[in-house]
Amino acid sequence: MSEDTLRTVRVERTGPSRFKATNVRGDAIEFGSGDGPGFTPVELLLAALGGCTGADVDVATRRHAEPTEFTVTVTGDKISDELGSRMVNLAVSFRVSFPEGQEGDAARAILPRAVRSSHDRLCTVSRTIETATPVATTIEAT
Structure with missing residues (x-):
């Protein structure tokens, strides 16, 4: 594959069953397992x-x-x-x-x-x- 086709999202743990996904443009969305707020x-x-x-x-x-x-x-x-x-x-x-x-x-x-x-x-x-x-x-x- 090439640079033209590659898409990347980095997912980091922010707490118990909580995560933050960040794209290459710096946009982020937080999510979890369903035990708390968010998707x-x-x-x-x-x-x-x-x-x-x-x-x-x-x-x-x-x-x-x-x-x-x-x-x-x-x-x-x-x-x-x-x-x-x-x-x-x-x-x-x-x-x-x-x-x-x-x-x-x-x-x-x-x-x-x-x-x-x-x-x-x-x-x-x-x-x-x-x-x-x-x-x-x-x-x-x-």
């Missing part, structure tokens, strides 16, 4: 899925009209079975409204295609989940 890692996964596909759809539709409502809801079931802990039944639901008129009509017309394109090829998060990309793990212990 859990599973909720962040759902947010990443909704945010990724939402961003794709927003880029395509806002060329025609600014939405008056744009909500993406992502759901799934967290299970534990012979394959381990995992999410199943992932579903992404869009609720989008555009203003009346020619521009709004154009945005509404391309909305289904934009959602399909995001799901089928553009959204890196959904494509990674659906293709079951392997995860490599290394350890540096001191």
Whole structure:
């Protein structure tokens, strides 16, 4: 892989079951195991899925009209079975409204295609989940 493709997030423990993820631009988000405030890692996964596909759809539709409502809801079931802990039944639901008129009509017309394109090829998060990309793990212990 190259510098063009590499993405990095650093996750540091900030306390018992509390972590902070920092990206290369210096933005940070704190999260935990669900025992306290903030998102859990599973909720962040759902947010990443909704945010990724939402961003794709927003880029395509806002060329025609600014939405008056744009909500993406992502759901799934967290299970534990012979394959381990995992999410199943992932579903992404869009609720989008555009203003009346020619521009709004154009945005509404391309909305289904934009959602399909995001799901089928553009959204890196959904494509990674659906293709079951392997995860490599290394350890540096001191």
